Amino acid sequence: MDLEEIYRLAVDFRRYFHRKPEVAEQEYETQAYITDVLQRYGIAYTTVGTGIIARVGQGALCVALRGEMDALRVKEATGLPFASENEGMMHACGHDMHLAMVLAVTIALKQQEPLLQKTVKIVFQPSEEKRPGGARLLLPELLKDPVPRAIFAQHVYPGLPTGCVGVRSGAFFASSDNIIFSVEGKGTHAAMPQNGSDPILATACLIQFYQTLVTKFRNPLTPAVVSVTSVHGGTANNVIPDRVDVKGTVRTHDNELRDRIFELIDEKSEAICGLYGCRFKRDKTMNGLPVLMNDRLLTEQFVGRAGYLLGQEHVRLMEPLTLGEDFAIYLQSIPGVMWVLGVCPPIQDAMPPLHNPGFSPDEEAMRTGIVMLLDCVNRFPVN
Template identity: 35%
Template sequence: MVSTVPALNTDNLSQLRLEIRNLQPQLVEWRRRLHQRPELGFKEQLTAEFITEKLKAWGIEHQTEIAKTGIVATIEGHQPGPVLGIRADMDALPIQEENQVSYKSQHDGIMHACGHDGHTTIALGTAYYLANHRQDFQGIVKIIFQPAEEGPGGAKPMIEAGVLKNPDVDAMIGLHLWNNLKLGTVGVRSGALMAAVELFECTIQGKGGHGAMPNQTVDSIVVAAQIVNALQTIVARNVDPLESAVVTVGSLHAGHANNVIADSAKMTGTVRYFNPKYAGFFGKRTEDIIAGICQGQGASYDLNYYSFYPPVINDSRIAELVRSVAETVVETPVGIVPECQTMGGEDMSYFLQEVPGCYFFLGSANAEKDLAYPHHHPRFDFDETALGMGVEMFVRCVEKYCSKQQ
């Protein structure tokens, strides 16, 4: 039986201006259309067409096909002023949706399981509102619809294509709908919000043989097991205990029979940390440990180590701007979560390396409506009341940043 999300909780929309409250049904419609047609990174053709269709209808200047499917909309205020960038990601995940809702994904094996359909919708709603209220802000707002956040990463190629230039962006903001926070809350902090993401793949080459004659072999599984344990000492003994970091071996594959010593073993894993000073450190330390254990055991190795995304570091001034705006949209003080951090990663980090900015979390979970499944879960969904709240947050940030006080 197909169900629909229950009626919106209008209490959470009480702080929104009337025009945005009236836009809420349209936001829900846009989001559900996007949810039904999810697309993977750099393949967001239908999504880009939908965005372009709306921007054209509203008379908003925009560029398309940036880093394949990216779009930048430019909205000028009533007079010159600062340039504020707003970023929204568009891509989905290779997950089979298990929700039984009227707007369930129509693309087999692909699902918006992280809220990017909501991010795109909020950015569209913001563009619509600003285009109709240019008299309320100065300067320029550049809304960046970015592909491939889930991988391999669309922020960097968009920056390389010049989206922060002509005119030059002075500051950036962005949000992530966050099912780790309940609806009606905002997670915002200065400094590190999300972690750096580094990945590794390693093949241990031993010497296979009979399980009853280990003296004739170099057991790749024993070597790999020692490596897995030793990698945990990087955080335990090499990282400042006042810092946060994670080393995870996520997979280990070796052998096919119970009486055969495996010739090789392959492991993959990830490293996370907040402090940029550790860039390059974990890769070197990981290889040192692997090399030392392999040498001691008579094995060899092949290691590939990738720095995927840097940490998301918020500028204190822009974070304070977002926090002050959040205080006018959600109930305070309980609605503001100042120390909200996650070891998850985000390529918004590349934008924040180029210009000062703030990425923040907008609470979207509602357990009473069974809308509290975690991100990347096949039953992930969120309370769509957050859509209007996101538009209100962005609009108020624009009005406050792009004003005579800046």
């Protein structure tokens, strides 16, 4: 198959996936469609939950590719002729394009199978948008013999024009953790606060303190974000409630700082709440994402190959991103690279961001993505 044939396949796949989005842990129709395509081309596969790991080629040398299956609960507003047919769901993060490119590349690899001289495992991963994430579900199966010596993936990126790729060695995407906690006090009439303990006041002090985690407890050269995004407590203007429930997020590019932030949250929050006669209770289910760490040598090789194939002017060395990505889970066990794929149409200076109802990436960008996926497989290992 030539590039144009692979690209046309990818376009057809992408438009199907875009019309039929399914959210995390419900990717049943998506799974059925992919397995039907794999069977049609005689490609072996294993299912894990709603996920799939396909296999092409043979031999102890193994390399892996990954694409995601799930969509978001977003009401689409793109006006595309192949817009979502599933009410309130949309591929607003580009997973339809990731999936389409990987599926088209899988077919191309099958057709060149006698020349591969290696095993290629292709991961069709569910539940990237929901924690604990589909990567944790599929990783044990992926690590069965032959174990991949490298894994590659890409993510569409509206901040770069079509035809460009961006990458960073080492810490690229941030860790991503939820803060979920409650502050419990003693409710009372608002006109008689001395008869109770005010969890709203204690929560306000906690929120102020959490901002100091990134201003006073962090090396200022290490990126980090602590944001409280949801506060719910009380139902009436004249009643101090018994409880306040709070949610937020923590992002950083340093796994030691990630752990230290939560140590400080637990240690200091209990003391602060105690000042107001309240109790702090945090959900300690740690199912967030670590920092996404691209392998140094593989990234250097990727940059060199991308410059050769696309032209150096189309390869951007990126600053760290505060987005989270569960591809980081694979990279804890397998060296690899994730890069970002420019999808901003050349006629536009800017476009709606990821997770936006109007997000509409340029399909032409898939040509670049396909070229790089195939090259990562065919050229690995690069001497």
